Amino acid sequence: MRRAxxxxxxxxxxxxxxxQLARDGLKVIVHANRHRELAEATVAAIVAxxxxxxxVVFDVCDSAQSRTxxxxxxxxxxxxxxxxxxxxxxxAPLAGMRPEQWHRVVDVALDGFYNVTQPLLLPMLTTRWxxxxxxxxxxxxxxxxxxxxxAAAKAGLHGATRALxxxxxxxxxxxxxxxxxxIESPMTAQLFxxxxxxxxxxxxxxxxxxxxxxxxxFLASDGAGYISGQVIGVNGGMA
Numbered sequence: 679m680r681r682a683x684x685x686x687x688x689x690x691x692x693x694x695x696x697x698q699l700a701r702d703g704l705k706v707i708v709h710a711n712r713h714r715e716l717a718e719a720t721v722a723a724i725v726a727x728x729x730x731x732x733x734v735v736f737d738v739c740d741s742a743q744s745r746t747x748x749x750x751x752x753x754x755x756x757x758x759x760x761x762x763x764x765x766x767x768x769x770a771p772l773a774g775m776r777p778e779q780w781h782r783v784v785d786v787a788l789d790g791f792y793n794v795t796q797p798l799l800l801p802m803l804t805t806r807w808x809x810x811x812x813x814x815x816x817x818x819x820x821x822x823x824x825x826x827x828x829a830a831a832k833a834g835l836h837g838a839t840r841a842l843x844x845x846x847x848x849x850x851x852x853x854x855x856x857x858x859x860x861i862e863s864p865m866t867a868q869l870f871x872x873x874x875x876x877x878x879x880x881x882x883x884x885x886x887x888x889x890x891x892x893x894x895x896f897l898a899s900d901g902a903g904y905i906s907g908q909v910i911g912v913n914g915g916m917a
Contacts, residue, residue: 679730682898683757685709685738685794686764688716690863691813694887695761696720698895700729704759707751711737711764738764738790739782748797756801759898762812764790765831769824780827787831791838799846808851809898812839816859816913832857836909843907852906854897859913860884880915 682699686692687708697720700706706724708731710717717733724731736747751757766786768779791812802808817825818832835855843853860866860875862884876882890912896902897910911917 679703679705680758681705681707681755682759682761683707683709683734683751683794683798684761684763685790686711686813687720688713689763691858691861691887691890692761692763693720693723694891695763695894696731697724697727697729698888698891699759699761699898700724700727700731702895702899704898705730705732707732707734707757709734709736709738709764711735738793739785741789741793744793745797748794752798752801756805757798758802758805758807759809760795760798760802760811761894761898762791762794762810762835764794765813767825767828769828771824772826775827783827784831784834788834788838791835795842802851803846803849806850808846808849809902810839810842810851810853811894811897812853812855814855814857814909816857816911816917819857819909819911819917839909840907847906850903852897852902854902854906855909856890856893856897857909857911857913857917858885858890859911859916861890861912862886878916879913883914885912885914 682704684696687696688710696706696708708717721731736743812835814832817829821829839855
């Protein structure tokens with residue numbers, strides 16, 4: 679049974695991805711940092727559906743802590759599907775953005791990508807099959823007011839994705855990014871009215887976490903073996 683690690687698996691999109699990968703027959707490792715209880719709830723839901731899952735807890739910005747926990751996971755065998763979903767936003771116009779707002783958002787996305795992907799890479803390559811999917815955002819494609827830090831972090835993931843895809847292509851490992859637009863969540867409901875969503879999104883609605891998970895599921899499958907180095911939007915036609 680192939681193993682998958684979903685970072686940020688305690689959040690709405692991460693939980694949907696974890697549950698879908700479990701339905702696809704993978705053993706899923708659900709990562710959390712501050713919200714272990716939410717990750718445990720996702721694992722319980724997976725197990726209730728007959729799947730296999732476990733929780734791992736660490737801060738993706740802490741390289742030593744990440745490496746320690748990942749080495750422990752690797753004792754059970756390689757992780758062949760990695761979904762880099764951990765991310766945060768802390769919005770402000772750049773003129774008023776504090777240094778810690780910039781660094782924390784960029785560090786979670788880019789240091790997190792390195793700290794999690796790098797230790798898992800060689801064991802994955804030895805199997806000559808692997809899937810790496812990093813979660814971006816439409817903000818990384820088009821930019822967004824008040825999100826220079828977030829847009830920069832996500833655009834950085836696009837560059838890392840394309841470079842790594844070239845490095846590992848001959849070993850049967852694909853590397854892609856998924857860039858959601860406005861996705862249903864409690865936070866989205868606070869930020870946007872239905873009228874605002876209709877004005878911003880050509881499809882006139884928010885997407886669902888399950889629609890994002892469906893794309894990740896495909897990119898993690900055997901059927902997506904010739905798709906690599908791509909940034910694929912799930913945004914209802916926004917970009």
